[in-house]
Amino acid sequence: MSRYEDVSKAIEQTFVAKFPKQNLATFGITAIDYFIVTEPIYTAFDSTKKDLEAVVRKGKVVAGKPxxxxxxxxxxLQGFSDDAYDYMRNISRIYGPNSPAIMYEYENKSIGLEIVSGIASEVANRISNDLENQKNDLSVVIVGIDEFWDVSLMKFIYEFTASSIEYNAREMRDKGLLEPQIGAGGIPRVAADQIEEMFKSVENGGNPEILKIELDKWGVYKFYEDRFLRFFK
Known part of the structure; x- marks a missing residue:
């Protein structure tokens, strides 16, 4: 079996025993406690251990502010393939260069690993019940494959993000943050507000080069050019 097939199988066999009861925060950081339960890989070589022990990996997934x-x-953005950039250019043509989307960034903070008694699914249920009793609403319990436990974690992150996007977008829309700002080249209000804060930072001694880079990223330098150049007069 190829590595790709192994990973695909791991994804298929991964399931969430307990899903977080809250969405990703729209205007702040979200920290999710995770518990990934797997059957130890060594049971493939020692069948006497099968169904007797499980591996529990603990950690936190920290999602930055969307x-x-x-x-x-x-x-x-740096580090993507030519195909990825072609895709974004196509999105720009279809929906417009200033059509808003939400970007999420995650950090995995591993805490530790322990071997416990019991079948993986039963261990996962015990942990889930304990978390429910503790009212830990921002926690997830995942049953996965030992060798590909991080693939199982990534699958959860993808599904959790997908389940939160509509909620996050609605909150941003309700606050008017997605409204295009004509005077700022049509970028969303949240971006225009961010640029205003960066101008204030430069006025107070901040680095204008950082501001210039941000203006270029949004493609709106020409709308702010006169104001920007005043810093050098």
Missing amino acids: TLITPTYALH
Whole structure:
């Protein structure tokens, strides 16, 4: 079996025993306690251990504050393939260069690992019940494959993000943050507000180069050019 097939199988066999009861925060950081329960890989070589022990990996997934981007902004992000940039250019043509989208960034903070007695699914249920009793609403219990436990975690992150997007977008829309700002080249209000804060920072001694980079990323330098150049007069 190829590595790709192994990963695909791991994804198929991964399931969430307990899903967080809250969405990702729209205007702040979200920290999710995770518990990934797997059957130890060594049971493949020692069948006497099968169904007797489980591996529990603990950690936190920290989601940064969701960030609004546009196709123009995405085209200035580094580290993607030519195909990815072609895709964003196509999105720009279809929906417009300033059509808003939400970008999420995650950090995995591993805490530790322990071997416990019991079948993986039963251990997962015990942990889930304990978390419910503790009223830990921002926690997840995942049953996965030992060798690909991080793939199981990524699958959860993808599904959790997908389940939160509509909620986050609605909150941003309700606050008017997605409204295009004509005087700022049509970028969403949240981006225009961010640029205003950066101008204030430069006025107070901040680095104008950082501001220039941000203006270029949003593709709106020409709308702010006169104001920007006044810093050098």
